[in-house]
Amino acid sequence: MLACKKTSNSPRVISYLLILFSVLLWLPYSYAQQPADDTGEVVSGEDVSDSPRIEQPADVSTDEASEVASGEDTGGEDASGEDSGNSRRAEQPGDVSTDDAGKVAAGEATDSEATDGEATGGEDTDASRRIEQPGDVSTDDAGEVASGEDTGGEVTGGEVTGGEVIGTSRRIERLGDASTEEWEMDLSLPIVAPTAPGGAGATSLPDAAQNQQLQQLLTRLAAEPDNSKVLAQLNKLLADVLGEAGNLMERGSIDAATKLLAVIQPIDPNLRGLKSAYRRLKVLREVDALLVTGYAALEAQRVIKPEEDNALYYFKQALQKSPDNNSIQLGLARVQETLVLRANEAAQELDFGMAEQWLQQASEVRENQSLVDDAREQLSTFQNMHAEDIEKKALTAMDTGKFDLAEINIIDLIAMGGQEERVKILQAQLEEARFYGGFEPGQIISDVFLQSDDRAPDIVVIAAGSFLMGSNDRSGGAYDNEQPRHRVTIERGFALGVREVTVEEFGLFIERSGYQTAADLSGTSTIYDEAAGRLSKRKDTNWKSDYRGKKAKPEDPVLHVNSFDAEAYAQWLAVETGKKYRLPSEAEYEYVARAAGNRTYWWGEGVPGKAVENLTGERDKSPDKRRWTTYFEKYGDGYWGPSPAGSLKDTELVHPMGVYDIAGNVSEWTADCWHQNYIKAPVDGSAWINPGCKRRVVRGGYWASAPAQSRAAFRISAKPETAGPVVGIRIARDL
Numbered sequence: 169m170l171a172c173k174k175t176s177n178s179p180r181v182i183s184y185l186l187i188l189f190s191v192l193l194w195l196p197y198s199y200a201q202q203p204a205d206d207t208g209e210v211v212s213g214e215d216v217s218d219s220p221r222i223e224q225p226a227d228v229s230t231d232e233a234s235e236v237a238s239g240e241d242t243g244g245e246d247a248s249g250e251d252s253g254n255s256r257r258a259e260q261p262g263d264v265s266t267d268d269a270g271k272v273a274a275g276e277a278t279d280s281e282a283t284d285g286e287a288t289g290g291e292d293t294d295a296s297r298r299i300e301q302p303g304d305v306s307t308d309d310a311g312e313v314a315s316g317e318d319t320g321g322e323v324t325g326g327e328v329t330g331g332e333v334i335g336t337s338r339r340i341e342r343l344g345d346a347s348t349e350e351w352e353m354d355l356s357l358p359i360v361a362p363t364a365p366g367g368a369g370a371t372s373l374p375d376a377a378q379n380q381q382l383q384q385l386l387t388r389l390a391a392e393p394d395n396s397k398v399l400a401q402l403n404k405l406l407a408d409v410l411g412e413a414g415n416l417m418e419r420g421s422i423d424a425a426t427k428l429l430a431v432i433q434p435i436d437p438n439l440r441g442l443k444s445a446y447r448r449l450k451v452l453r454e455v456d457a458l459l460v461t462g463y464a465a466l467e468a469q470r471v472i473k474p475e476e477d478n479a480l481y482y483f484k485q486a487l488q489k490s491p492d493n494n495s496i497q498l499g500l501a502r503v504q505e506t507l508v509l510r511a512n513e514a515a516q517e518l519d520f521g522m523a524e525q526w527l528q529q530a531s532e533v534r535e536n537q538s539l540v541d542d543a544r545e546q547l548s549t550f551q552n553m554h555a556e557d558i559e560k561k562a563l564t565a566m567d568t569g570k571f572d573l574a575e576i577n578i579i580d581l582i583a584m585g586g587q588e589e590r591v592k593i594l595q596a597q598l599e600e601a602r603f604y605g606g607f608e609p610g611q612i613i614s615d616v617f618l619q620s621d622d623r624a625p626d627i628v629v630i631a632a633g634s635f636l637m638g639s640n641d642r643s644g645g646a647y648d649n650e651q652p653r654h655r656v657t658i659e660r661g662f663a664l665g666v667r668e669v670t671v672e673e674f675g676l677f678i679e680r681s682g683y684q685t686a687a688d689l690s691g692t693s694t695i696y697d698e699a700a701g702r703l704s705k706r707k708d709t710n711w712k713s714d715y716r717g718k719k720a721k722p723e724d725p726v727l728h729v730n731s732f733d734a735e736a737y738a739q740w741l742a743v744e745t746g747k748k749y750r751l752p753s754e755a756e757y758e759y760v761a762r763a764a765g766n767r768t769y770w771w772g773e774g775v776p777g778k779a780v781e782n783l784t785g786e787r788d789k790s791p792d793k794r795r796w797t798t799y800f801e802k803y804g805d806g807y808w809g810p811s812p813a814g815s816l817k818d819t820e821l822v823h824p825m826g827v828y829d830i831a832g833n834v835s836e837w838t839a840d841c842w843h844q845n846y847i848k849a850p851v852d853g854s855a856w857i858n859p860g861c862k863r864r865v866v867r868g869g870y871w872a873s874a875p876a877q878s879r880a881a882f883r884i885s886a887k888p889e890t891a892g893p894v895v896g897i898r899i900a901r902d903l
Contacts, residue, residue, distance in 0.1 A: 372431070373409065373428070373431055374424070374427070374428075378405065378408075378409065381401075381405060382402075382405060382431075385398055385401055385402045385405065386402075386435075389402060402435070402436075403436070403439075406432050406435060406436055406439055407439070407440075407441075409428050409431065409432055410428070410429075410432060410439060410441055410442060410445060412428060413425040413428040413429050413432075413445055414441075414445060414448075416428070417445075417448060417449060417452055420452075420456075420495060422449065422452050422453060422456060425445075425449060426449060429442065429445055429446060429449065451489050451490060452490070454486075454489055455486045455489050455490045455493060455495075455496070458482045458483070458485050458486035458489075459482075459483070459486055459495055459496065459499060461482045462479045462481075462482030462483045462486065462499050463479070463499065463502075465477065465478050465479040465481075465482060466479035466499070466502055466503065466506065471503055471506050471507065472503075472507070472529060479499070479502075479503050480500075480503050480533060483496055483499040483500050483503060484500075486499075487500070497534070500533055500534045501534070501536075501539070503533050504530045504533040504534060504536075504539055504540065505539060507526050507527070507529050507530035507533065508526070508527065508530050508539055508540065508543045510526045511523040511524070511525075511526035511527045511530065511543060511547065512543070512546075512547075514526060515547055515550060515551070518554070518580075518583060518584060519655070520547070520551055520584050520585050520586060521585045521766070523547055524547075527540055527543055527544055527547070530543070551584060551586065554584065555581060555584060555587050555590060558577050558580050558581050558584075559577075559581070559590060559594065561573075561577045562574045562577035562578055562581075562594050562598070563594075563597075565577060566597060566598060571598065572660075574594075574598050575598060575632065575659070575660070576659055577594075578591060578594050578595060578598065578632075579632050579633065579634060579657055579658075579659055581594070582632075582633045582634055583633075583634035583655070583657060607629045607903065608629065609629050609630065609631035609661060610628065610629060610631075610825070610826055611628070611629045612626050612627070612628055612666065612826070613626070613627045613628070613629065613663055613901075614626050614627075615627075615741075615745040615747050615901075616745070617744040617745055618744060618745060618746055619744070620744075622676065622744075624741050624744070624745050624747075624749070624899075625665055625666070625667075625669055625670075625673050625899060626665070626666040626667075627663040627664060627665055627666060627899065627900075627901055628663060628664060628665075628666050628825065628826040628827060629661060629662075629663050629903065630658075630661055630662050630663065630664050630756070630759075630760060630825055631661050631764075632658050632659055632660055632661045633657075633658055633759070633764045634655060634656065634657040634658070635655070635656060635758075635759055635762055635764055635765065635766065636653055636654070636655055636656075636766055637653065637654055637655070637656045637755055637758055637759075637846070637849075637881075638650045638651055638652065638653040638654060638846050638881055639651060639653060639879075639881045640653045645875075645876035645879065646881070647882075648844075648845065649844055649845055649883060650846075650881045650882070650883065651845055651846065652845070652846055652847065653846075654846055654849065654851060655851065656755045656759070656850075656851050656852070656853050657851065657852060657853070658755070658756065658759060658852070658853035659852060659853075660902075660903070661903055662752075662756060662900055662901065662902055662903060663900065663901040663902075663903060664752055664756065664760055664825075664827060664898065664899075664900050664901075665827075665898040665899045665900070666814060666826065666827055666828060667725075667813040667814030667827070667828045667829050667898075668725035668726070668813045668814075668829055668833065668834055668836065668896045668897060668898050669725065669726050669737065669813075669896065669897040669898065669899065670722060670723055670724065670725060670726060670813050671711065671712065671720045671721065671722050671723070671724050671725075671726050672722035672723065673726070674711055674726040674729070674737060674897070675711075675712075675722075677736075677737050677740050677741075678711070680740075680744075681736075681740050683733075683736055683740070685710060685711055685728070685729055685730070685733045685891070686729075686730050686732065686733060686889060686891055687709060687710035687711065687728045687729070687891050688710050688711075691707055691708060691710075692705055692706065692707050692708075692709060693705070693706065693709040693710060693713070693717075693728040693891050693892060693893075694706075694709075694728075694891065694892035694893060695709055695713070695715065695716055695717035695892070695893050696715050696716055696809070696872075696893050698716065698790055698791070698792055698794065699792070701794070703892065703893070709728060710728050711726050711727070711728050711729055711733075713727065713728055714727065714809070714810070714893075715727060715809045715810055715871070715893035715894070716809065716893070721812065723812040723813060723815070724810060724812055724813065725810050725812075725813045725829075725833060725834045725896040725897075726896055726897060727810070727834065727891075727892070727893050727894075727895070727896055728891045728892065728893070729891055729895070729896065729897060730837075730888060730889050730890055730891045731837045731864045731886075731888040731889075731890075732888060732889070733891070733897075734751055734837040734897045735751060735837075735839075737897060737899075738750050738751055738897075738899055738900075741899065747901055747902075748901055748902035749899055749900070749901050750839060750899070750900055750901070750902070751837055751838055751839040751855075751897075751898075751899070751900060752836075752838055752839065752898060752899075752900035753838060753839055753840060753853060753854055753855035753856075753900075754838045754839075754840040754855065754856065754865045754867060754883065755849075755850065755853040755854070755855075756853055756900060757830075757836070757838055757867040757868065757898075758867070758880055758881065759853065760825055760827055760830060761830050761831060761867070761868065761880035762880040763823060763824050763825060764824075764825070767880070768879050768880065768881075769831055769878065769879065769880060770823055770824075770830060770831060770880065771821060771823075775800045775801060775802065775803050776800075776803070776821060777821055778818040778820060778821040779803075779804065779805040779806070779816055779818070780816050780817065780818050780821050780822075780823075780828075781805070781816060781829065781830075781831045781832035781833070781869075781878070782805050782807050782810065782811045782816055782829065782832040782833040782871050783799075783800050783803060783805060783831070783832045783869065783871075783873070783875075783878055784796040784798065784799045784800060784871075784872060784873060784874065784875070785799055785800050785803035785804040785805055786799045786800065786801050786802055786803055786804065787802070787803065787804025788804050788805065788806070788807065788808055789808060790808040790809075791808065794808075796872075798874040798875065799874075799875070800875050807871065808871070809871055809893075810833055810834050810870075810871050810893075811833055811871075813828075813829060813833070814828040814829060816828065816829070816833075829868075830868060831868060831869050831878045831880070832868075832869045832870065832871065832873065832878055833870065833871055834868075834870045834871065834894060834895060834896040835866045835867065835868045835869065835870045835873075835884075835894055835895045835896070836866070836867055836868050836895065836896055836897060836898040837864060837866060837895060837896075837897060838855070838864070838865045838866070838867050839855035839857065840855045840856045840857065840864065840865040841856060841857050841858045841861030841863065841864060841865070842861065842863035842864060842865050842885035843856060862887070862888075863885040863886065863887055863888070864885065864886060864887075864888050865883055865884075865885060866883070866884050866885070866886050866895055867882075867883060868898075869882065870894040870895070871894070872894070
């Protein structure tokens with residue numbers, strides 16, 4: 169470009185300048201026929217090379233001086249450094265009138281809104297080459313050109329602006345624009361700054377050979393924008409690089425693929441497949457984040473819990489985005505493997521039921537079931553081997569007369585689960601080998617008094633067995649005092665009252681022994697005041713009274729008795745019959761309430777299908793038409809308050825151990841002292857007693873209990889001297 173330096177004012181110099189001016193009027197036409205040697209450079213991922221440009225006098229009106237000086241493009245494209253096309257355009261003298269000065273200065277096109285091949289938003293289309301004719305630039309532009317500013321683009325002379333390199337243009341100004349003062353011409357050639365082959369930057373490829381080829385093609389294309397052969401070679405190279413990026417994404421090399429796409433984007437953002445590659449890259453990044461979170465949850469043992477924050481959840485989310493991703497399958501395999509390991513641990517603890525639950529959850533993780541199938545086969549083999557070993561020990565004990573040891577072996581088989589047929593055969597063999605006290609499980613016993621023909625209340629023989637006592641944190645309505653859940657093995661059978669002790673049966677005790685209850689001595693007890701809807705104290709209330717303080721019927725369960733009264737009654741029975749009567753332990757009560765299983769209620773889950781317990785039903789109502797606020801839905805037993813002991817029966821839905829009112833009607837005292845949890849609790853089913861304990865354990869739901877309080881695991885404490893309308897007596901006996 170031409171820069172001018174001011175010297176002296178001499179007529180002789182002016183003559184020389186007029187001669188040069190005549191020559192220069194011809195010179196631009198000569199330059200207009202020659203391709204420029206300027207090249208653009210790609211920096212920061214954008215191709216913004218400008219075409220060589222030779223401007224002629226009068227191209228821009230005299231009003232444009234200030235706009236051109238500010239670096240604005242008079243060619244119709246914005247000055248953001250974007251490429252405005254690859255087509256050549258030759259402008260003739262007078263193309264831009266003095267009226268177009270404002271438009272040109274604002275970047276508006278005076279010939280059309282956009283030339284062919286115009287690209288916006290960073291997209292590369294064919295950049296137009298423009299040749300201007302004499303008269304393009306007004307006399308007012310001299311100062312701007314002299315200062316090195318470019319009227320056709322953002323940066324001249326190969327300067328870098330905002331990370332973008334914009335190709336320079338050659339420009340010759342009219343000397344006639346100057347004053348009569350002398351000027352001295354200083355010619356400065358444009359700087360060509362293509363990325364050197366093998367150099368770093370956004371257009372640098374990791375493969376040395378490819379990178380060298382890319383840099384050579386870019387350099388050639390900058391010098392020869394219309395070279396179709398170079399364009400074809402560049403297009404093929406970019407397609408190859410795109411393919412390599414796809415292969416990298418296939419192998420999970422996200423960062424490497426990103427770098428390759430970053431090379432392609434500024435050179436040819438419209439390359440076929442590039443946009444889909446970026447979409448795929450986005451999905452892979454999302455999947456990668458889910459995998460990282462999933463493995464972190466796995467390491468933290470959050471395998472399937474809590475909901476929506478566990479390893480299985482994150483891997484499943486990733487699988488929806490990328491179904492064929494091998495890394496996701498490996499993560500799911502890890503989850504499945506962890507669940508199988510938990511199943512093996514449960515089997516080693518002889519909790520085969522829990523082991524099967526873990527395997528069931530493992531089978532739902534993924535379609536491949538080989539690991540689960542192998543684990544099930546191993547579990548079955550281990551279970552059978554263990555069962556056969558126990559069976560041999562039991563038979564050996566029977567043969568040597570060690571019946572107690574044989575019974576323990578059978579209990580171990582029961583605890584295993586899934587050995588029902590083997591257990592049944594061994595139990596029959598043991599009963600044949602010895603007399604089971606003359607009884608068998610499920611048999612009803614009615615002991616006769618030693619000194620009279622009176623009898624003790626009916627009891628039923630409960631078979632020995634093992635169960636999980638308490639609740640885990642997944643149980644609905646569970647309380648902290650029901651934890652930790654632990655296995656209890658009742659090694660010897662026992663007998664439990666078929667129903668609660670009735671008023672008539674307790675009256676025999678009072679009559680024969682002369683015993684006085686606490687309510688007898690105090691003359692008061694707690695009753696249910698229906699008018700007030702709460703419990704209240706009432707005088708002249710004792711074991712003869714019902715829950716409202718009125719006279720009770722003989723068949724009603726006895727109420728208004730405390731724990732001392734209950735123990736006194738059991739001890740009296742032991743003396744009268746010569747048998748070991750007592751109050752049941754807390755563990756024995758729950759064992760029967762669960763029917764030796766792991767269900768919430770003895771009938772299973774939810775609402776019983778028949779009216780077999782006196783529960784708080786939705787259909788029940790009091791004499792004053794009151795209804796329960798918390799109840800078993802669509803259930804009704806016809807009672808508000810206690811029902812006659814053992815009166816609710818059904819021929820289809822029967823407790824498998826032969827007891828009644830174990831989940832409702834009235835609660836019952838047990839022999840245990842109250843403890844806040846089961847830490848260090850006995851595991852043999854015996855009562856947990858501390859001398860001088862101040863609170864006792866009450867078990868079983870009563871006529872006003874909420875559904876959660878009728879659960880087999882529910883327990884509550886009470887002072888030993890407590891008496892009222894909700895707690896009664898159920899007896900137990902050693903065999």
